[in-house]
Amino acid sequence: MFDHLISKAQLGRFYSRLNSLGFAEIRPYAKGTTSLIFTAKLDEKNVIIKLQRPDSPRQNFAREAKIIKALEPFDVTPSLVAYGSFEGLEYLIREFAEGEIIFYADLEKRHLFEIAEKTALLDRLGLDHGQIQGGKHIIIGERVYLIDFEKANWRKPKNLTSAMAMIFLNDNYISRRVREKFGIERDFLEEMRGELRVYKRTGKPSGILALLSRL
Structure with missing residues (x-):
């Protein structure tokens, strides 16, 4: 999977480094624009390893x-396991987020509440994820996790508004499935737009949560 991006020799040395740190069952998982991604086990814990692309x-x-x-006390994203450098390349290891990305997941009402609550929490903290609207960074399982904060920063946040727009207001695969499953019609969408305007002005998500409770 990574043969054209990293030499077998360097990859072997990286695996040896990980083995020395206690990681086992290391496997290629995916590749991003800036990283090579692996899965592994640390004791009985599943982890994700991101290695900077050469x-x-x-x-x-x-x-x-x-x-x-900084987010560990809030259960928004899986915990950090390790950060380091290998032959001039950064790597980051975190616990694996069990579940499916929102694009494929069967969303339940509790998931919608959890997405709203966790994105509102990020807003209160002043941390903007930066990629909420793409849908690849919300994992739905027994709990909801937001992942991949590579482009996040402490700037004016718009996490909750981005999430609600993606799930309800924009015309995409996710919103069409949600509208069909919950029988959402135009009146609900107009109310959501209104509550998002209130939220932008006041920072209070209570109106959005009340609207979700009616689904």
């Missing part, structure tokens, strides 16, 4: 690691 000059994992640590 062809990427961007080094964002140190900041992402700090953000994940």
Whole structure:
């Protein structure tokens, strides 16, 4: 999977480093624009390992690691396991978020509440995820997790408004499925637009949560 991005020799050395740290069952998982992604086990815990791509000059994992640590008390994203550097390449290891990305998940009402509550929490903290609207960074399982804070920063946030727009207001695969499942009609969408305007003005998500409770 990664043969054209990293040499077998360097990959072998990286695996050896991980083995020395106690990680086992290391497997290639996916590739991003700036990272190579692996799964592994640490004791009985499933983890995700992100290694900076050798062809990427961007080094964002140190900041992402700090953000994940800052969020640990709030159960928004899986906990950080390790951050380090290997032959000049950053790597970040976190616990695996069990579930499916929102694009494929069968959303229940409790998931919608949890998405709203956790994105509103990020807003209150002043942390903007930056990629909520794409849908690939919300994991739905027994609990909801937001993942991949590589592009996040402490700036004016718009997490809740982005999430509600993606799930309800925009015309996409996710919103069409949600509208069909919950029988959502135009009146609900207009009320959601109104409550989002109130939220932008006041920072209070109570109107949005009350609207979700009617589904």
